[in-house]
Amino acid sequence: MGRTLAEKVWDDHVVRRAEGEPDLLYIDLHLLHEVTSPQAFDGLRKSGRGVRRLDLTIATEDHNTPTLDIDKPIADPVSRAQLETLRKNCAEFGVRLHPLGDVEQGVVHVVGPQLGLTQPGTTVVCGDSHTSTHGAFGALAFGIGTSQVEHVLATQTLPMARPKTMAITVEGELPEGVTAKDLILAIIARIGTGGGQGYVLEYRGSAIEKLSMEARMTICNMSIEAGARAGMIAPDETTFAYLKGRPHAPEGADWDEAVEYWRTLRTDDDAVFDAEVVIDAAGLSPFVTWGTNPGQGAPLSSHVPDPASYEDASERHAAEKALEYMGLTAGQPLRDIAVDTVFVGSCTNGRIEDLRSVAEILKDRKVADGVRMLVVPGSARVGLQAVSEGLDVVFKEAGAEWRYAGCSMCLGMNPDQLAPGERSASTSNRNFEGRQGKGGRTHLVSPQVAAATAVLGHLGSPADLSDTPVSAGVR
């Protein structure tokens, strides 16, 4: 019987298999950042172990880094201590590090692909749940905990139970104005935050094949929000073209050999998935969340749902709690929801294509009075690229704040936070209570919806904007 993409990559990395035990899996690439690594390095030190494969390990600083005044000492002593701990650990163990201020610094899941380190058919791990992002290349990429980080540092392997596989087939054409973000939010709303539990999701079908690499990363990034172990997309010409010439992509004969292997990384026709979901792309529209988990979303054109409409008692209860926290009432049109802040960035939507699409909408328009808009590139390189295209000027002219790279308001470990009761439209991936700051209220949206919302002052899509961009001050 044929095998799925995930099974092929898995099988190619099994170091040891024994009855009744998890497989021991070899890890091709280990990404580190400051938050989940200190206790792992500590563990190594205590047991007198080193890093087994420094050449498969790389670190960057992202969660705690400020996005303003990056040349000044970091104000928060606790954040500073954590970054200094990473620097000390990397120096002591010999790990390659891209610290704040370095041209390759940025959100760990933006940095790996951009350097060409994330490649088809590799296993990638990081002490961060959004490691699923790298699956866009046909890599098997898992978020892991700190104990596992230590395990990989010491052994370059992980004992893991073989996951089940689920196909998410998206056929057809995404309508104009509907993005990868809308698609993944709709998928999560459909299968639920626990729907992918125990599975590796494989996104496939004509709508997926048409997506750019960056859009594919947006999709795979949020697999974890459906509870999945990982998300994957089979590599194709789009993948190879993206990788070619990147700093760590194979070259010469290695490139040819690699591509030959990469072409085999497709689910066989006779392979059987443990579960299947089919989505019609043509039926989708811009999608936003109204609640406090990424599964609580609805089309922008619809209304805040009535908790009473849920049959399942725990879902009903969750919806009631969410509306209370979000300060929303059942039946309210989603478009009526006014926001204080718009955040564009994160490993979900902080890449150059995202910034371009936001700039396109903001050009010759103004951010609404009273709305604060932050644009944070996913990496320093993305920031430089945006500047070279003049996007930063567009953002600034529109009244948005253009910042340095990092996780920023995605989780507010740095000073970029929502104040209690403040409401945001955010291109990030989590709308949990307090995620963007204590008492903050988050609506997850696509970059296009974020940009239109910034101009309108309430949730909206580019289609809601008047045809001609308005001139300064007029709304």
Next chain:
Amino acid sequence: MEAFTTHTGRAVPLRRSNVDTDQIIPAHWLKKVTRDGFEDGLFEAWRKDDTFVLNRPERQGATVLVAGPDFGTGSSREHAVWALQNYGFKAVISARFADIFRGNSLKNGLLTVVLEQKIVDALWELTERDPEAAITVDLEAREVRAEGITASFELDENSRWRLLNGLDDISLTLRDEDDIAAFEKARPAHKPRTLTS
């Protein structure tokens, strides 16, 4: 890792579903570089409310958390497990756990027990009626016992063996060092490297 064989203690009923790790331990706690001292961060936002179940006098010293489905979703932060352990929890019972959280908990010796929702309901009712009620989580017998309730649970044999013996994963893996070295020898040249020699 501390071994886990059997544990008996009072319980905290947490009637919420989808408790994500941002709720278990908010991000600003993640700046610490140690594995301890997270107890005050556990459910920090909810604990500001005096009526929150963890704040009730009758729940002090409880060691078993009985939670709603989809416990531990979201971020991979192992700090969530440390916070529960630092606070004094030995076991968490739920109808469904998020994968990464479950993996993290078992690596640290915090037993996560999956029971059907109707048993979780029964445990909630019992401990709400009688906060003194003891719940036993018996890993040897793979059984949860409380007044009027006996429920067996599943845990794969390998995880159980590691927990019962408190075994360190890394030393176990390093016994297979030869296999790892052999695998490394056969890796193709085109695989990515972070360092250029």
